[in-house]
Amino acid sequence: MQWGSVAEFFAMGGYGLYVWPSFGVAALCMGGEILAVWRKHAAALESHHDES
Amino acid sequence: MSQPSLSEALRGVVRRDLLLAMRHRSDVAMSVFFVVIVASLFPLGVGPEPAVLRTIASGVLWVTALLACLLSLGRLFTADYLDGVLEQTLLIPQPLAVLVVGKVFSHWVISGLPVVLLSPLLGLQFGLAGDSLWVLTLSLLLGTPTLSMIGAIGAALTLGLRGSGLLVALLVLPLFIPVLIFGAGAVSNSLAGIGSEANLSLLGACFLLSLAFAPWATAVALRIALE
């Protein structure tokens, strides 16, 4: 453990503004992708349901 | 009548396309005028200062040639596709890839070669002189056929699709970029006094690579589009 405090962890040695958006956007992209696929799948099944 | 040989078929394709182009000489003129007008836009937009123009010359002229090639790709297969000749071409016993080379060659003679021949004049307009003019012409001479061959793949893939003009651009521009980098790089290197042999040889390599693979990919794409 090298972080003296939670504040230090979030500051990332002054680079927090670069590090956290990077990981944040990564999480958003990956989470968003999962969500999109899930919804598309549900919609596709739904359209079959409507068809018949 | 005995079956025509490969070279006869090739010559036949080239002769036909060039003949058709001769009857619509405006096609040749269009490419030329496009390049002239677009190249003139930059000094008008950026300002006439010679030093600036010389700096942007290689990039501007190369991008202009690239766009001219892109815009003319619509003419490569569309006319033949619309009147059914393309389907017949697919039935010719000769390898389709060779016929594609013929078509792309005539297409280049009509749209690419005039640009190459005009390039020294355009280079002068931008303040290029001496060696760099030669390098410009040579780079375009190597580059424009390469662009035509790569572009043919895009034209074949998007045959008959709506909005194909824009789509071809999006598909083919990423593949054009290495050629652009080497070509414009050759000219700017020559301007800077550094040798441009490296870039020109890379251009040559791109040309040979595209000659080896692009016609075959185009033929595959044509068959996919027409089946």
Place this chain on the structure above:
Amino acid sequence: MSATGINWFKYSSPQAFYPLAGRMIPWFAAVAVGVIAGGLYVGFFIAPTDVTQGDAYRIIFVHVPAAWMSMFLYVIMAIWAGIGLGLNARLSFMMAQAIAPTGAMFTFLALFTGSMWGKPTWGAWWVWDARLTSELILLFQYIGIMLLRSSIDDLRRADRASAVLALVGVINVPIIYFSVRWWNTLHQGASVTITAAPTMAGTMVTAMLVMMFGFWMYSFAVTLARMRCVIVERERQPSWGKPASIPDVAEAR
């Protein structure tokens, strides 16, 4: 995937593949979550602060895996495209279709996080060096493949045309990979190679490789899920009167 004597062709029909994929997804997802969590832990709490770059370097734990995945996935997509063209197998084309969006996502992520890393370390949000430019071209290629597919109505032509485009563009991947070696540009050289010992600290390399494995597992899970989605969507073009071959679809109907 498995080395046992499975009859591969048994799973080469969408009907058989659909439930198989459904069974595999939870495993890949669970492994992905666990491995990524572990990688993040090592990356943030065990790997030390870098001497030259401070803590900004930690972006590599998402940047490098994303960049590697963007290249891997393109090559795998191209392989499936080639198999599809060669064997005329529907499922191969569907696999290529399922991979493309994930590959594009990782390419975008690589460019974005690379930009985030570049600003504090090189001083610029973007430089036109060889590797960045070719990675950008890769993004354009992914998008082009997806656009081409969506522009063609006929499914068979769409499959085969985007397959050809994928194969034509595969030449860019070695260019990206070797660009740092061929051109003397800003991007740092490879710090992890198969032949030489890594030049980064051990824990940093570990975290990076763990994250890469995690992204890989994530890609498996998402691609398989998208495959199932694609299968259901294509089932929507039925020969009328034929019963649905996918159980879920039959239920929905």
